[in-house]
Amino acid sequence: MTLRAFRGELLSVARDPRDHPDAVRHEADGLLVVEDGIVVARGPYADLADAHDGIAVEPLPGLIVPGFIDAHVHYPQMDCIASHGAQLLDWLDRHIFPAEQAFADRAHAENVASAFLDELLRNGTTSALVFPTVHAHSVDALFDAALERQMRIVSGKVLMDLGPEGLADTPERARTESEALIRRWQGRGRLGYAVTPRFALTSSDAQLDVAGALLAAHPDALLHTHLAENPRECAAVAERFPDALDYLDVYDRFGLVGPRSVFAHGVHLPDRACGRLAQSGAGIAICPSSNLFLGSGFFDFGQADRHRLRLGLGTDIGAGTNFSMLHTAGMAYQAALARGDALDPFRALFLATAGSAALLHIADRVGSLEPGQEADFVLLDAASTPLLARRTAGASLAERLFALQILGDDRAIFRTYVLGDCAWRRDDVHAPPAAKEYAR
Numbered sequence: 463m464t465l466r467a468f469r470g471e472l473l474s475v476a477r478d479p480r481d482h483p484d485a486v487r488h489e490a491d492g493l494l495v496v497e498d499g500i501v502v503a504r505g506p507y508a509d510l511a512d513a514h515d516g517i518a519v520e521p522l523p524g525l526i527v528p529g530f531i532d533a534h535v536h537y538p539q540m541d542c543i544a545s546h547g548a549q550l551l552d553w554l555d556r557h558i559f560p561a562e563q564a565f566a567d568r569a570h571a572e573n574v575a576s577a578f579l580d581e582l583l584r585n586g587t588t589s590a591l592v593f594p595t596v597h598a599h600s601v602d603a604l605f606d607a608a609l610e611r612q613m614r615i616v617s618g619k620v621l622m623d624l625g626p627e628g629l630a631d632t633p634e635r636a637r638t639e640s641e642a643l644i645r646r647w648q649g650r651g652r653l654g655y656a657v658t659p660r661f662a663l664t665s666s667d668a669q670l671d672v673a674g675a676l677l678a679a680h681p682d683a684l685l686h687t688h689l690a691e692n693p694r695e696c697a698a699v700a701e702r703f704p705d706a707l708d709y710l711d712v713y714d715r716f717g718l719v720g721p722r723s724v725f726a727h728g729v730h731l732p733d734r735a736c737g738r739l740a741q742s743g744a745g746i747a748i749c750p751s752s753n754l755f756l757g758s759g760f761f762d763f764g765q766a767d768r769h770r771l772r773l774g775l776g777t778d779i780g781a782g783t784n785f786s787m788l789h790t791a792g793m794a795y796q797a798a799l800a801r802g803d804a805l806d807p808f809r810a811l812f813l814a815t816a817g818s819a820a821l822l823h824i825a826d827r828v829g830s831l832e833p834g835q836e837a838d839f840v841l842l843d844a845a846s847t848p849l850l851a852r853r854t855a856g857a858s859l860a861e862r863l864f865a866l867q868i869l870g871d872d873r874a875i876f877r878t879y880v881l882g883d884c885a886w887r888r889d890d891v892h893a894p895p896a897a898k899e900y901a902r
C-alpha cells in the first residue's frame with residue numbers, strides 16, 4: 463500500500479454549476495490524500511493535517527484541477543491537424559481518408575498511438591473517448607499504449623462499410639472484429655469499449671443494424687459517432703434517409719440512441735431531436751475548435767440548455783486545432799457567445815472534466831477529485847506566459863480560470879498526474895505562483 467498526500471490549491475466542479483451553483487469546490491490551501499492511486503481524503507489542509515499526521519506531504523505549485531477528459535478525438539488524425547482548404551466532406555476525402563489508409567500498417571498505428579497519448583498527457587488530458595481507424599489493430603495499438611501509461615481510454619473499431627477503398631469493411635467483419643476486440647479489451651486496466659460507426663453516410667443500413675445488435679449484446683459498451691456536424695453532411699443524410707424525421711432519427715431507427723450514446727458535434731439539430739436526446743439520456747460532445755475550423759457552425763448552448771441535454775467537450779483532433787482542453791474551453795466560450803450565451807468559466811471546467819466523464823459513464827472514477835475517485839490531476843500554471851502572468855496578477859479565481867481558458871494551452875500544464883503518479887512534467891524549473899499570491 464502506498465499512501466501519499468499532496469498540498470496545494472484545489473479546484474473541481476463535480477456537477478453542472480448552471481443547475482448546482484454549490485458544485486464548485488475550491489480549497490485555497492488544500493490537502494489531497496491518495497492511497498494506491500485513489501483519493502481517500504480531500505479538504506482544507508488545516509482540517510485534515512492532524513488526521514494524516516505521519517504521511518509525507520508533497521507541496522504542489524499551481525492550481526490543481528482534475529485531469530481533463532476529451533470526449534471526442536481521432537488519434538489517427540493527429541498528423542493531419544491544420545490541413546488547409548475544405549469543409550467536412552471534402553476534407554475527409556482530401557486529407558483524412560488517405561492518412562487513415564496508412565494505418566493498414568500496424569507499426570505505423572503503434573507509432574502514432576504512442577505519440578498521441580503522450581500529447582494528451584502533455585496537455586493535461588488523462589482520459590478520452592477516441593476514434594481509431596477501421597483496422598482492428600488500430601484499436602489494439604491504442605489500448606496497448608494506454609495500458610502502458612495507465613490512462614483511462616475508451617475506443618472501438620470504426621465501422622464504415624461504405625468508406626473509400628482501403629477503409630471499407632463489411633457488416634460481417636464489423637461484427638466479428640468488434641466482438642473479438644470487446645472480448646480482448648473490455649474491462650482491462652482502465653479501458654472501455656465503444657461501438658463506433660463513423661457516421662450515417664459511411665455505413666450501410668445492414669452495418670448500422672450490426673452496430674445496434676452489438677450495443678444490445680454489450681450493455682457496458684458506449685455508442686460513439688458523429689451527428690449533425692456540417693450543413694452539407696446534414697443535407698446528404700436527409701437525401702439518403704428521406705423517411706427519417708431528422709438526422710438523430712436515422713440512428714434511432716437502428717437502436718443507436720440511448721443513455722450510453724455519445725454524439726459528437728450536434729450543431730444543427732431540430733428541437734425534436736434535442737427532445738429525443740434528453741429523453742434517451744444520450745449526450746453531446748461539443749467540439750468548438752473543429753466546428754470553427756471546418757466552417758460547420760456554432761453549437762447552440764441555449765437550445766441544449768432548454769432541453770437540459772447532457773454535454774461534454776471534445777477537441778476533435780484533427781479537425782480541431784488544439785489538443786488543449788483549456789483552449790477548447792475558451793473556444794466553447796466564444797462559440798456560445800456567438801449565439802448570445804456567455805459560458806461561465808466554472809461551467810467550462812465542468813464540461814472539460816466531470817461533464818465529459820458523465821458522458822463516458824466514468825464519472826464514478828474520474829473528473830472531480832472526490833474521495834473514492836482515481837487521482838488523475840493537473841497542475842495549471844497561470845503565469846506560464848508573460849501575458850498570462852500579467853493578466854492574472856491579483857486576479858480572482860474566476861478571472862484566473864477564464865484567462866487560462868482564453869490564453870492558456872499546453873504551456874500552462876506544469877505537471878500531469880495519473881493515479882497519483884507524475885506522468886508528465888514541463889521541463890523548465892519555474893514553478894507556478896502559489897495560491898496566496900492571488901489572494902483577494
Ligand SMILES: [Zn+2]
Binds near residue numbers: 534688
Ligand atoms: Zn470527429
